[in-house]
Amino acid sequence: NKHYGEDESSNWRVIPLQAFDLLEHARGTDGPMQCMLAFGFAMQDAETVICSNCPRLRMVSFPYSVRRDAQTVTFSFHPSIFDLMEEEWASIGLPHFAKELHCTDELDAASFDRLLQTAIGSLKVCRTPETDGDGLWAVFSMQRGQWISGSNMDVAVSRSLH
Numbered sequence: 001n002k003h004y005g006e007d008e009s010s011n012w013r014v015i016p017l018q019a020f021d022l023l024e025h026a027r028g029t030d031g032p033m034q035c036m037l038a039f040g041f042a043m044q045d046a047e048t049v050i051c052s053n054c055p056r057l058r059m060v061s062f063p064y065s066v067r068r069d070a071q072t073v074t075f076s077f078h079p080s081i082f083d084l085m086e087e088e089w090a091s092i093g094l095p096h097f098a099k100e101l102h103c104t105d106e107l108d109a110a111s112f113d114r115l116l117q118t119a120i121g122s123l124k125v126c127r128t129p130e131t132d133g134d135g136l137w138a139v140f141s142m143q144r145g146q147w148i149s150g151s152n153m154d155v156a157v158s159r160s161l162h
Helices: 022-027 079-091 097-105 109-121
Strands: 033-045 048-050 057-064 124-126 136-141 146-151
Touching: 033 079, 057 079, 079 097, 097 136
Parallel strands: 048 124
Antiparallel strands: 033 048, 033 057, 033 136, 136 146
16 A cells, blocks of 8 residues: 555555565665554445445554665564454454464365355445444454454454564
């Protein structure tokens, strides 16, 4: 995402992770950066994802920096970040969602595409949300074949993610 103003929603683009050069990105940024690790979608209601030019995401943010003279760079996530995401998924009734994600990684392309079409096909899209932040958020459960949502008010215990 490139930041051009208060509302970044028109500035998103998708590229394959293999094509993302973190070192080049870091060198083109002056100062510390923020990694936004998304783990859910903001919802208007249990069936409607909020999408104004791009989806609104539930994410955990943490700072990182890269030395100017670095020759390589690798994201290294502190285990507490994954603990936080697992607590959040458990709060909406998916205590083993990380295992679901690992199973999804093992799917062949055709099986993944069928699952993707099921997930997308079962969603409505809200382009003008009625709520600004205290609504719902959701993830698609591959095992259940449906979107599972929970309240933004039911957040996991806050902790330092540095």
